[in-house]
Amino acid sequence: DAGVIQSPRHEVTEMGQEVTLRCKLISGHNSLFWYRQTMMRGLELLIYFNNNVPIDDSGMPEDRFSAKMPNASFSTLKIQPSEPRDSAVYFCASRLAGADTQYFGPGTRLTVL
Amino acid sequence: SQKIEQNSEALNIQEGKTATLTCNYTNYSPAYLQWYRQDPGRGPVFLLLIRENEKEKRKERLKVTFDTTLKQSLFHITASQPADSATYLCASQNRDDKIIFGKGTRLHILP
Numbered sequence: 001d002a003g004v005i006q007s008p009r010h011e012v013t014e015m016g017q018e019v020t021l022r023c024k025l026i027s028g029h030n031s032l033f034w035y036r037q038t039m040m041r042g043l044e045l046l047i048y049f050n051n052n053v054p055i056d057d058s059g060m061p062e063d064r065f066s067a068k069m070p071n072a073s074f075s076t077l078k079i080q081p082s083e084p085r086d087s088a089v090y091f092c093a094s095r096l097a098g099a100d101t102q103y104f105g106p107g108t109r110l111t112v113l
Numbered sequence: 114s115q116k117i118e119q120n121s122e123a124l125n126i127q128e129g130k131t132a133t134l135t136c137n138y139t140n141y142s143p144a145y146l147q148w149y150r151q152d153p154g155r156g157p158v159f160l161l162l163i164r165e166n167e168k169e170k171r172k173e174r175l176k177v178t179f180d181t182t183l184k185q186s187l188f189h190i191t192a193s194q195p196a197d198s199a200t201y202l203c204a205s206q207n208r209d210d211k212i213i214f215g216k217g218t219r220l221h222i223l224p
Binding site: 004033035037041043044045048054056091093100101102103104105106107 | 116140145154155156157158159162210211212213214215216217
């Protein structure tokens with residue numbers, strides 16, 4: 001199994017531009033988590049899905065952020081418009097239903113200039 | 114608000130000794146705690162999970178304890194090796210599936 005796949009691995013963009021981060025879950029997993037990691041705030045849960053349905057999006061910073069699961073194995077996190085304070089490493093993680101362990105992807109390092 | 118705290122200072126331990134990392138939580142009672150390892154430029158990797166009704170869990174050289182009275186979990190690495198150098202993250206999960214991560218503690222095992 002290839003594990004959780006994220007793309008791109010690095011993204012540099014200018015303030016105001018739209019950014020789309022992508023995540024492919026491990027085959028058979030049905031829970032998907034999006035996290036953001038910074039030195040100041042550590043690893044923060046943004047949103048998570050069970051069976052394609054958003055369960056808790058209380059961590060999404062503001063309306064500029066949106067996340068979708070168009071199918072059972074794929075998710076996108078979109079930031080529009082992006083701001084310099086959005087610069088961080090964004091991780092997604094997947095989990096099998098009923099299990100406790102999350103499997104993290106390698107992350108996307110986002111830099112907004 | 115719910116908080117989970119780890120010692121943000123780096124921890125330096127001599128090779129062969131036991132490294133002990135601390136995780137404290139306040140204002141809630143997690144159903145279980147998890148410990149992850151994170152290497153630079155990589156995502157966290159799950160190590161161990163301990164439930165609120167468990168006192169201790171072991172896996173090879175790793176041991177985790179959960180003290181609901183002190184609201185604390187301790188993570189031990191015995192016979193530490195330079196390859197154990199990494200950042201270790203503590204995470205709590207409530208019964209409603211809400212997950213909160215600590216900021217992690219950087220561990221350096223000195224040869």
